[in-house]
Amino acid sequence: MNALLDLQRRFQAHVLGSAPPLADAVDPPGADASTRLRIYVDAYRLRLIDVLGNDFPGLRWLAGDDGFDRLCRACIEARPSQHFNLRWYGAALADFLESGGSERPELAEMARFEWNLTLVFDARDEPIVTEADVAALAPEHWPAMQPRSHGAIRRQRCRWNTAAIRAAIDRGAAPPVAQRLDLAEERIIWRRRRDVRHRALEVDEAAALDAIGDGATFGDLCELLCGWHAQEQVALRAAALLRRWIAEQWLTALLAV
Amino acid sequence: MSRTTPSLGFGLGLRVEHYDEMLAGDPTVDWLEILSENYMVEGGKPLHYLHRLRERFPMVMHGVSLNIGSVDPLNPDYLKALKRLADSIEPAWISDHLCWTGVDGAQLHDLMPLVHTEDAIAHVVDRVRRVQDFLGRRLVLENVSSYVSYRQSEMPEWEFLGAIAERADCLLLLDVNNVYVSGRNHGFDPRVYIDGVPAGRVQQIHLAGHDDSGPVIIDTHDAPVCEAVWDLYAHAMRRLGPVSTMIERDDRIPPLGDLLIELDRARSVAAPILRAAA
Numbered sequence: 001m002n003a004l005l006d007l008q009r010r011f012q013a014h015v016l017g018s019a020p021p022l023a024d025a026v027d028p029p030g031a032d033a034s035t036r037l038r039i040y041v042d043a044y045r046l047r048l049i050d051v052l053g054n055d056f057p058g059l060r061w062l063a064g065d066d067g068f069d070r071l072c073r074a075c076i077e078a079r080p081s082q083h084f085n086l087r088w089y090g091a092a093l094a095d096f097l098e099s100g101g102s103e104r105p106e107l108a109e110m111a112r113f114e115w116n117l118t119l120v121f122d123a124r125d126e127p128i129v130t131e132a133d134v135a136a137l138a139p140e141h142w143p144a145m146q147p148r149s150h151g152a153i154r155r156q157r158c159r160w161n162t163a164a165i166r167a168a169i170d171r172g173a174a175p176p177v178a179q180r181l182d183l184a185e186e187r188i189i190w191r192r193r194r195d196v197r198h199r200a201l202e203v204d205e206a207a208a209l210d211a212i213g214d215g216a217t218f219g220d221l222c223e224l225l226c227g228w229h230a231q232e233q234v235a236l237r238a239a240a241l242l243r244r245w246i247a248e249q250w251l252t253a254l255l256a257v
Numbered sequence: 258m259s260r261t262t263p264s265l266g267f268g269l270g271l272r273v274e275h276y277d278e279m280l281a282g283d284p285t286v287d288w289l290e291i292l293s294e295n296y297m298v299e300g301g302k303p304l305h306y307l308h309r310l311r312e313r314f315p316m317v318m319h320g321v322s323l324n325i326g327s328v329d330p331l332n333p334d335y336l337k338a339l340k341r342l343a344d345s346i347e348p349a350w351i352s353d354h355l356c357w358t359g360v361d362g363a364q365l366h367d368l369m370p371l372v373h374t375e376d377a378i379a380h381v382v383d384r385v386r387r388v389q390d391f392l393g394r395r396l397v398l399e400n401v402s403s404y405v406s407y408r409q410s411e412m413p414e415w416e417f418l419g420a421i422a423e424r425a426d427c428l429l430l431l432d433v434n435n436v437y438v439s440g441r442n443h444g445f446d447p448r449v450y451i452d453g454v455p456a457g458r459v460q461q462i463h464l465a466g467h468d469d470s471g472p473v474i475i476d477t478h479d480a481p482v483c484e485a486v487w488d489l490y491a492h493a494m495r496r497l498g499p500v501s502t503m504i505e506r507d508d509r510i511p512p513l514g515d516l517l518i519e520l521d522r523a524r525s526v527a528a529p530i531l532r533a534a535a
Contacts, residue, residue: 001328001376001380003372003374003376003409004328004372004374004376004377004380005328005360007372007407007409008327008328008357008360008369009360009361011369012359012360012361012363012365012369015365015367016363024408025407025408025409026405026406026407026408027405027406027407027408027443028405033405035472035473036404036405036442036473037404037405039404039473039475040365040367040369040404040405043367044365044366044367047366047367048366080363080364081363081364081365081366082362082363082364083364084294084322084324084332084334084335084358084364085294085297085322086294086366087294087295087297087298120301121301121302122298122299122300122301122302122303122304123299123300123301124299124300125299125300125301125304126300152300152301191301194301194302194305
């Protein structure tokens with residue numbers, strides 16, 4: 001066991017870049033061993049970069065092919081893969097950029113946005129509230145009813161035109177130049193049927209969604225919306241938001257309290 | 258010892274690019290092999306398509322992260338995810354690779370070669386038994402391509418593979434391309450390798466392409482099966498008899514029709530040999 005452990009540790013240290021080739025342990029000997037070991041050294045990085053390239057097309061576009069390659073390699077050196085499934089390595093790149101991996105803030109924002117898209121893509125399936133569920137709700141139950149949002153939903157505050165760039169890439173169109181937005185926008189990323197979507201939230205809508213995340217009832221929403229709308233308008237606005245969220249498939253239950 | 262499952266015929270590795278065509282048409286594919294890790298997710302498109310395709314095709318699961326040869330403890334999270342997926346799709350069998358993929362918690366995401374020693378056999382056999390106990394079924398282990406071998410090795414790879422299969426009572430996935438690639442890289446006769454594995458334990462065969470453009474052949478799985486590998490497959494068929502066979506393409510995925518033509522070639526290679534042996 002000790003010999004096996006020693007061999008695997010030495011091999012891995014070489015692949016990760018922290019040890020010279022284990023030329024004394026492998027055949028063929030000499031320079032040819034280094035060349036052959038290089039295949040494993042390169043494969044480790046290329047495999048991770050390939051997966052990151054698939055998950056982060058917007059980041060790649062922003063950074064350029066060479067820049068993206070450099071970013072990925074810096075991330076791989078700083079944060080070796082720890083999860084058995086390659087699918088999760090993208091989290092390391094988003095974290096790496098947010099913790100100073102690049103001096104360009106739009107890159108970190110894009111990486112987080114694209115990682116959120118990936119998380120939503122294969123998040124847990126949950127039941128979807130339909131108009132029929134709403135119709136079945138007795139009027140006296142509306143004020144105390146608690147809408148519950150779908151677990152796959154992610155939110156992100158964007159200060160750059162990140163979403164527009166990624167949307168253009170997804171359409172196969174030429175992306176716009178990266179630009180800082182005059183006003184930061186709150187975006188929601190979710191799955192409708194099985195397709196990942198994203199859009200900007202209106203200010204009152206974002207606050208209302210936050211509130212239902214905290215267990216607010218429909219009555220609480222009406223009260224909250226008084227911050228933006230006249231008293232006589234809030235019930236209509238709350239009902240409109242609820243219909244919209246149902247159409248977008250953001251709600252997984254209407255809980256009768 | 259006989260194989261646990263009779264041949265399923267001729268299959269393909271399921272790839273995202275072919276989901277819709279697989280569902281819409283009536284492809285001449287007898288079964289599908291899925292990459293287990295791709296479906297260790299909670300929902301969305303991957304599981305939606307997986308379950309729809311499972312309704313139409315027999316499936317087997319093929320993993321890359323079991324890390325059966327590592328000195329690290331077996332990963333309970335991985336094993337639970339593997340079992341959960343197996344309970345969900347009821348595959349005909351579950352395979353992974355005879356290799357190690359990381360140590361001390363790191364993940365190299367590559368199929369690293371094992372040293373062929375008695376110690377390594379004892380180590381792997383113990384782990385295979387524990388995995389089989391956990392899964393409640395025999396594991397199928399695949400030979401990997403390699404570019405270096407270890408001076409400490411005490412036996413050729415086919416003896417190492419066979420000893421593990423016999424002592425752990427597991428089954429084998431013979432990747433004919435990998436045998437060819439390693440044979441060229443290490444200078445052994447791939448026919449001797451195929452003649453050396455315990456025939457009754459070979460549950461499945463992989464056929465694939467590789468990159469033969471440099472001093473070392475690289476197992477890329479991104480090209481059609483080459484003539485030498487077809488010849489080797491015929492040799493394997495003569496020795497093994499009917500074994501579930503599939504084309505495994507992992508990169509530069511061609512249209513489904515191209516793979517179906519390749520799969521037909523596998524049928525046409527195997528058919529006369531199996532007829533003659535019947």
